[in-house]
Amino acid sequence: MVNLLQLENTNALDFKNEILKGIKDCLADFATTLQSESDQLLTREETAKMLSVSLVTLWDWTRKDIIPAYRIGNKIRYKKSEVLKSLIQKNQFE
Template sequence: MGNITQVHNTTTEQLTASFASILDERIEDLKKNFTPREPEEYLTAKELEDVLKISSVTRWEWGKKGILNPKKIANRVYYLRSEIKELLLKSNS
């Protein structure tokens, strides 16, 4: 059976106001600390080759080896810029 909490000497209005106050504080904290995510940017194969200074053969081989993670969208191949940044950071570590 669940826990039962009893509140004495408090009206429902006071209890509701107390909850509303706590929720307002939490919402304000979230607003202060919230940073919206930037939308994902996709690179074409040519843009990826230019950024990494690699050939199309290297791009293809890296895709086969799992180094790059190509995304196919309507018969086209794209790469997430965020994944490329992570790849560069890992290789510099």
């Protein structure tokens, strides 16, 4: 479906409102995408790569409860949202 906007039959205020509506719709879609991505489970390797640390460092941070981890069978997984939240908390100055 193609949306057409005829500029000759609209005033500046209506045109501005159409642009703002389009931007709001795009931002809402982007926010939904980010929220669904942040709930995904990451492997140890993916988490270490995202944080740019070694697997040993990631294991140490997990052991010290800096980053929460979940055991699923014999595998360790990390929630992306919780990893990012842990970083924000640790980077705040007291």
